[in-house]
Amino acid sequence: GSNGLGWKQWYQRRVRGFRRGQRNQTVSTSLIKIEGVDAKKDVDFYLGKRIAYIYRANKARKNKVTGRESKLRVIWGKVRRAHGSSGLVRCAFRTNLPPKAIGATVRVMLYPSRV
Numbered sequence: 001g002s003n004g005l006g007w008k009q010w011y012q013r014r015v016r017g018f019r020r021g022q023r024n025q026t027v028s029t030s031l032i033k034i035e036g037v038d039a040k041k042d043v044d045f046y047l048g049k050r051i052a053y054i055y056r057a058n059k060a061r062k063n064k065v066t067g068r069e070s071k072l073r074v075i076w077g078k079v080r081r082a083h084g085s086s087g088l089v090r091c092a093f094r095t096n097l098p099p100k101a102i103g104a105t106v107r108v109m110l111y112p113s114r115v
Contacts, residue, residue, distance in 0.1 A: 010107040011035070015053070017102050019083065019090060030077070030091045030101075034108060037087035043079075050109040051077040051091055053101055079108070 011034075019029035032051070037043055053075040060069040077093035 008110070010052070010109045012105045013108050015097065015101050015104055015106055016088060018097075027096045028092065029080070030093060030097050031083055031088050032079075032091050032106060032108075033088055037089075039087055040082045040085045042087060043082040043089055046079045046089060046108065047081065048112060048114060049079045050111060051079060051093070052107040052109065053077065053093065053097055053104070054107065055098075055101070055104075077106075 013032055013034050016031040016033050017025075019026040019031060034043075034046060037046065055073055055075075056071050057073050058071070060071045061073070062069050075093050075095055075097060077091045077097075080090045080092050082088070083090045
């Protein structure tokens, strides 16, 4: 933009853990804290937005689109609903996030737009 701040297509956020009860945890639902979202009403903008968990693997694989080799892999997910009243969101990923993802950063994409 012309204000010098630029325009971002995604924001970096943190994985807090999995949805859980007192004794059991549901690993298919991940909890993510989005900065600046401190109330349930603020979550509405992020519902349906795509999330990318990017991690580095040991072996390089060829990208199907570009043909280049990379050690980076992505697990895609989606913001499903709010979790509690303090701005946490529940997210579902195509494959469940690994335990090492707790505390790691994810990218919250600003698409698809619901405006």
